[in-house]
Amino acid sequence: MDIEHFYDGNPKRRSSREYTFGSDWTDEGGTRWEVNWVEDTGELYAMREPREPLEMDPFGDSRVPSMPADVVTVEILGNLGDLEAVESALDGWSRAQGEASSLDWVRSRIAMDHPPASEGSPDPAPDSLPGAG
Numbered sequence: 001m002d003i004e005h006f007y008d009g010n011p012k013r014r015s016s017r018e019y020t021f022g023s024d025w026t027d028e029g030g031t032r033w034e035v036n037w038v039e040d041t042g043e044l045y046a047m048r049e050p051r052e053p054l055e056m057d058p059f060g061d062s063r064v065p066s067m068p069a070d071v072v073t074v075e076i077l078g079n080l081g082d083l084e085a086v087e088s089a090l091d092g093w094s095r096a097q098g099e100a101s102s103l104d105w106v107r108s109r110i111a112m113d114h115p116p117a118s119e120g121s122p123d124p125a126p127d128s129l130p131g132a133g
Contacts, residue, residue, distance in 0.1 A: 017040075020034060022094065
């Protein structure tokens with residue numbers, strides 16, 4: 001579904017606080033995805049936003065053109081309830097997102113009932129995003 005259908009599908013999504021768990025996830029084709037969690041619904045979703053080529057303006061400055069909402073697609077990965085559950089399920093996310101087809105890592109972690117604890121230092125806190133709207 002596109003991003004507008006996602007937000008229109010549940011009014012709580014638009015006003016909720018969101019947390020991002022990385023924006024450099026890739027699928028098997030190398031397309032970049034961002035993974036976010038919606039506080040008010042408990043949903044973890046991946047958002048695919050195609051990269052647009054840079055455009056040059058008449059003054060020689062480069063800019064990225066805005067994209068229509070229908071090319072920004074969303075995949076709901078699961079409902080994890082609270083932030084603690086998301087952080088537990090995605091423990092190790094900052095290291096995993098740089099791998100090829102890393103979005104499969106997220107999908108498999110969400111599908112597991114009890115993800116294993118990882119070794120090493122904990123991940124940084126996710127970046128807080130303001131609610132869309």
